[in-house]
Amino acid sequence: MTLxxxxxxxxxxxxxxxxxREPQPREQLESLGAIERVxxxxxxxxxxxxxxxxxxxxxxxxxxxxAGVQIKERDGTVTNLMPPAEVLEYLTDHKRxxxxxxxxxxxxxxxxxxxxxxxxxxxxxxxxxxxxxxxxADDLTAEFAAFPRPDAEIPxxxxxxxxxxxxxxx
Numbered sequence: 708m709t710l711x712x713x714x715x716x717x718x719x720x721x722x723x724x725x726x727x728r729e730p731q732p733r734e735q736l737e738s739l740g741a742i743e744r745v746x747x748x749x750x751x752x753x754x755x756x757x758x759x760x761x762x763x764x765x766x767x768x769x770x771x772x773x774a775g776v777q778i779k780e781r782d783g784t785v786t787n788l789m790p791p792a793e794v795l796e797y798l799t800d801h802k803r804x805x806x807x808x809x810x811x812x813x814x815x816x817x818x819x820x821x822x823x824x825x826x827x828x829x830x831x832x833x834x835x836x837x838x839x840x841x842x843x844a845d846d847l848t849a850e851f852a853a854f855p856r857p858d859a860e861i862p863x864x865x866x867x868x869x870x871x872x873x874x875x876x877x
Contacts, residue, residue, distance in 0.1 A: 733793050735800075742801045746818065747826055749794050750776055757781055763790065763818040765798045766839045769849030772799055773840055802854075805830065811856030815839060833862040844872030 736742045750763045758778050765774040774795045776788045798816060806812040813830035820826045835842055847865050 742797050761820045765816040768842045769846035771846045812854035
């Protein structure tokens with residue numbers, strides 16, 4: 708497409724959003740394996756030459772859903788990146804699809820990636836690493852309303868936080 712001079716000026720004045728294309732709708736994947744494959748491939752695509760290891764993490768408790776990527780450089784330094792929005796959306800799909808009424812849904816995920824076929828996943832229904840963002844009592848209340856689980860499956864730390872919040876608010 709060739710723009711006339713007035714069209715080019717108008718495009719420049721309007722900014723980059725004028726020329727941006729509409730985002731394509733995200734493909735709905737039908738299995739946990741397919742979701743994990745897209746998540747891994749998208750994360751690997753974020754790596755630069757020489758970067759060989761990445762940790763993709765996600766914390767999804769109640770309405771609170773965040774994710775990040777930590778890349779270990781050859782010199783040992785760590786670079787923190789935000790994954791594309793579609794990765795968090797697919798992780799949310801994964802959580803929804805993996806929900807089991809007898810155990811609940813996972814709260815945190817850690818995916819260690821060393822290559823296209825070398826990765827390890829850890830989806831935890833009971834623990835949240837202490838370096839992840841704080842989980843509030845409101846987040847936990849929303850979590851257990853959206854993804855109910857038996858009382859015996861509520862982690863001790865979550866139960867304590869909910870009881871403390873109840874005592875504090877009366």
